[in-house]
Amino acid sequence: MDNTTFPPFAITPEIDAEANKRINQYPEDKKRSAVLPLLHIVQHNFGFINTEATEWVASKLDLEPMQVHEVVSFYPGLREHSPGKYHMRVCRTLSCAMAGSEELMERLCELTGIDRSKSDSHHNPIAVSPCGQWSVEFAECLASCGTGPVCLVNDDFHEAVNPDGAQELLNKYGKADSPAANS
Amino acid sequence: MSNITYLPGKEPDAREHRLIFKNIDRVGWDNSIDCYIKDGGYEQLKKAFTMEPQAITNEVKTAGLRGRGGAGFPTGVKWGFIPPNNTKPVYLICNCDESEPGTFKDRYIVHQDPHQLIEGMIISAFAVGANTAYIYIREEFPEASEILEKAIEDAREKNFLGDDILGSGFNLEIYLHRGAGAYICGEETGLIESLEGKRPYPRIKPPYFPAALGLYMSPTIVNNVESLCHVKHIIGMGGDEYAKLGTPRNTGTRILCVSGDVKKPGYYEVEVGKITMGELLNDVCGGPKDGRSFKAVIPGGSSAKIMRCEETYQIKNPDGSQRELSFYDIPMDFDTIAACGSMAGSGGVIVMDDSRKISWVLNNINHFYAHESCGQCTPCREGSMWMRKISDRIVNGQATPEDVQTLEDVAYQIDGRTVCAFGEAASWPVEAIISKFRDELEAETSEKNEYLSEEAKRQLSFINL
Numbered sequence: 001m002d003n004t005t006f007p008p009f010a011i012t013p014e015i016d017a018e019a020n021k022r023i024n025q026y027p028e029d030k031k032r033s034a035v036l037p038l039l040h041i042v043q044h045n046f047g048f049i050n051t052e053a054t055e056w057v058a059s060k061l062d063l064e065p066m067q068v069h070e071v072v073s074f075y076p077g078l079r080e081h082s083p084g085k086y087h088m089r090v091c092r093t094l095s096c097a098m099a100g101s102e103e104l105m106e107r108l109c110e111l112t113g114i115d116r117s118k119s120d121s122h123h124n125p126i127a128v129s130p131c132g133q134w135s136v137e138f139a140e141c142l143a144s145c146g147t148g149p150v151c152l153v154n155d156d157f158h159e160a161v162n163p164d165g166a167q168e169l170l171n172k173y174g175k176a177d178s179p180a181a182n183s
Numbered sequence: 184m185s186n187i188t189y190l191p192g193k194e195p196d197a198r199e200h201r202l203i204f205k206n207i208d209r210v211g212w213d214n215s216i217d218c219y220i221k222d223g224g225y226e227q228l229k230k231a232f233t234m235e236p237q238a239i240t241n242e243v244k245t246a247g248l249r250g251r252g253g254a255g256f257p258t259g260v261k262w263g264f265i266p267p268n269n270t271k272p273v274y275l276i277c278n279c280d281e282s283e284p285g286t287f288k289d290r291y292i293v294h295q296d297p298h299q300l301i302e303g304m305i306i307s308a309f310a311v312g313a314n315t316a317y318i319y320i321r322e323e324f325p326e327a328s329e330i331l332e333k334a335i336e337d338a339r340e341k342n343f344l345g346d347d348i349l350g351s352g353f354n355l356e357i358y359l360h361r362g363a364g365a366y367i368c369g370e371e372t373g374l375i376e377s378l379e380g381k382r383p384y385p386r387i388k389p390p391y392f393p394a395a396l397g398l399y400m401s402p403t404i405v406n407n408v409e410s411l412c413h414v415k416h417i418i419g420m421g422g423d424e425y426a427k428l429g430t431p432r433n434t435g436t437r438i439l440c441v442s443g444d445v446k447k448p449g450y451y452e453v454e455v456g457k458i459t460m461g462e463l464l465n466d467v468c469g470g471p472k473d474g475r476s477f478k479a480v481i482p483g484g485s486s487a488k489i490m491r492c493e494e495t496y497q498i499k500n501p502d503g504s505q506r507e508l509s510f511y512d513i514p515m516d517f518d519t520i521a522a523c524g525s526m527a528g529s530g531g532v533i534v535m536d537d538s539r540k541i542s543w544v545l546n547n548i549n550h551f552y553a554h555e556s557c558g559q560c561t562p563c564r565e566g567s568m569w570m571r572k573i574s575d576r577i578v579n580g581q582a583t584p585e586d587v588q589t590l591e592d593v594a595y596q597i598d599g600r601t602v603c604a605f606g607e608a609a610s611w612p613v614e615a616i617i618s619k620f621r622d623e624l625e626a627e628t629s630e631k632n633e634y635l636s637e638e639a640k641r642q643l644s645f646i647n648l
Contacts, residue, residue: 001374035380036362036377046647077323077365093547095285098535116615143323145442157325
């Protein structure tokens with residue numbers, strides 16, 4: 001199910017140097033603290049964290065792979081499967097929901113052809129479009145409750161995205177890739 | 184300060200007192216170190232270095248600063264809990280995991296005024312004797328992470344960080360540590376576990392009070408972003424002068440974040456207790472939307488108990504006598520809101536008008552806590568999930584009147600039975616909403632509905648009763 005939006009996992013000297021820099025932020029005998037920073041480096045470069053990546057992080061930090069996996073499987077911000085090229089996290093929590101975030105999610109799914117019926121909040125939060133370009137996920141409170149509905153597209157933050165503004169939001173990233181635009 | 188102007192449409196209200204948010208939305212302001220220094224930045228740090236560390240802690244105590252993250256615990260007192268005979272390294276952690284629903288203040292500080300936080304952190308680290316500090320920032324602030332990384336680098340270049348800072352002999356490194364989307368990391372011991380590279384299961388207190396046994400089992404001070412920023416202003420003004428802001432025991436300013444059904448949602452920095460709920464909602468925030476009226480307010484982030492807008496409260500005066508207070512006359516402080524049965528928490532005020540179904544609000548909150556329970560304690564892990572399932576039934580019109588009682592029972596089985604305060608955070612909203620809106624919830628149920636779902640009946644068939 002993992003698509004080819006991201007390069008396959010492969011450690012370059014640059015990535016290794018970045019990892020070493022992070023490890024040095026913690027006391028020498030407390031390397032385990034660098035688990036999250038290293039996982040962020042992996043996810044940033046390769047889109048998600050696979051077994052190979054987990055083993056690499058474990059070997060960098062002298063841990064058992066299981067000690068890394070238990071972290072990966074806990075945090076909602078860490079992914080074990082590939083999202084789309086543009087991963088949209090829509091805030092689901094109270095203030096944004098009052099401002100219409102559920103409708104926004106529906107519109108985004110309609111426009112990108114995403115089927116969220118098999119998603120749930122815990123085990124399978126991410127739904128990817130058939131073309132592999134788009135994915136959506138409900139996030140819990142993104143801490144901008146005064147300007148809801150808000151969403152993150154990859155690392156870009158968007159405020160006051162009304163359901164009617166869904167197409168405009170998608171247009172910022174890749175109109176041609178949207179199946180709704182192709183049909 | 185008369186020379187400060189703000190971006191059009193972002194001007195502070197006349198009732199505001201901007202200390203922490205002085206530079207937010209300011210015309211000509213950017214988040215660079217040069218801009219900050221030109222405006223008198225890092226001068227308070229120089230002043231702090233002329234003082235003894237203990238004297239700084241004393242100023243913070245005199246100022247009466249109470250933590251702005253949620254619990255309202257006095258910051259100076261917290262600092263004083265580091266064991267006096269300690270020989271281990273001391274750590275300072277800035278809690279920038281802002282994730283309490285309804286709260287959005289730290290976001291603006293780290294995006295627009297990162298050096299204010301860094302200066303506050305250096306002063307605080309000097310006061311508590313920490314040579315290493317971490318900023319634990321939530322993963323959902325990617326832009327802020329880059330801004331802070333750059334701010335730390337710039338501060339280091341100017342020797343505000345590093346070795347022998349400004350010739351004081353004091354060394355400090357600040358590192359950024361990104362979380363990964365878990366609300367529980369805002370709980371200080373959960374945060375510490377996360378920083379140690381583990382699942383963020385909160386630690387039990389006692390014995391694990393961070394000031395004694397924190398990060399790597401060393402003394403650790405965990406403070407909220409806003410609290411650390413206040414430290415800079417306390418050193419600038421002096422503790423006595425700072426304490427004149429606000430009201431006794433509820434000193435200084437604080438940022439109130441208003442969201443939901445008001446005309447002008449947003450952030451407002453006010454003197455603590457100097458403004459009432461009515462002034463905040465009706466005057467500063469422009470009142471309810473046209474044709475609507477206020478129904479209920481959550482005053483301090485989603486875990487605070489909900490308040491009905493037509494309620495009145497019996498409050499004890501300092502002399503022991505009683506007085507009656509209407510909802511709109513409640514001062515926005517720590518103690519009065521607590522006396523009214525809720526809490527000022529993180530300052531996130533969520534407003535609901537008469538168009539909102541309370542069952543829908545309850546269900547949204549239940550989904551949040553069911554998702555965010557870390558799973559360490561059984562009452563919370565199972566209870567938050569069952570509360571969500573029951574409120575799902577109410578919202579979908581499938582609940583029986585009995586379900587409302589079951590929901591309340593579940594909430595009281597969580598409250599007080601967990602390692603950390605998440606148990607209360609998850610159950611208080613349920614307890615409060617049921618006690619104040621029981622009729623409305625029961626009206627959405629029906630005797631005709633099945634109390635047991637198909638799934639529950641199937642499960643029961645496996646048990647020999």
